[in-house]
Amino acid sequence: MPSYAAYLVETFVTLLAVCALAVAVLWGARRLGLGRPSGPIELVGHLPLDARRAVYLVRVGAQVFVIGMGESGMMKLGEIAASELPEASPRGPTFGDVIARVRARRDAP
Numbered sequence: 001m002p003s004y005a006a007y008l009v010e011t012f013v014t015l016l017a018v019c020a021l022a023v024a025v026l027w028g029a030r031r032l033g034l035g036r037p038s039g040p041i042e043l044v045g046h047l048p049l050d051a052r053r054a055v056y057l058v059r060v061g062a063q064v065f066v067i068g069m070g071e072s073g074m075m076k077l078g079e080i081a082a083s084e085l086p087e088a089s090p091r092g093p094t095f096g097d098v099i100a101r102v103r104a105r106r107d108a109p
Contacts, residue, residue, distance in 0.1 A: 044085065057085070 029035065037043075044064060045057035055077070056067040064085050066077040093101075 045088070059085075 040061050042059045043056065044059045047055045049055065053068070053070045056069065058065045058067055059082055062082050063079050064082050065079045068075045068077045
């Protein structure tokens with residue numbers, strides 16, 4: 001019967017092999033461009049309503065579709081012309097901006 005230490009080493013080596021394989025697959029998928037948007041479709045906006053419901057604005061060509069997502073799936077709520085879509089308001093600070101501001105305050109005398 002193998003020792004407990006041998007079992008731990010074998011488990012650790014297997015875990016490292018699985019992690020290395022996952023990194024290699026993700027790196028290869030990124031290099032191939034899998035998961036990136038392509039074509040004439042673009043996500044314009046997203047509004048979470050609660051943990052399981054949200055409203056999306058999806059631009060397809062010159063049309064913008066209003067899509068509702070919930071427990072029952074996807075539902076088209078409406079559509080508007082892309083030219084009627086108001087300009088997006090600038091977003092607030094990014095997480096990186098907040099971290100930089102906190103670090104600047106911490107490093108200040």
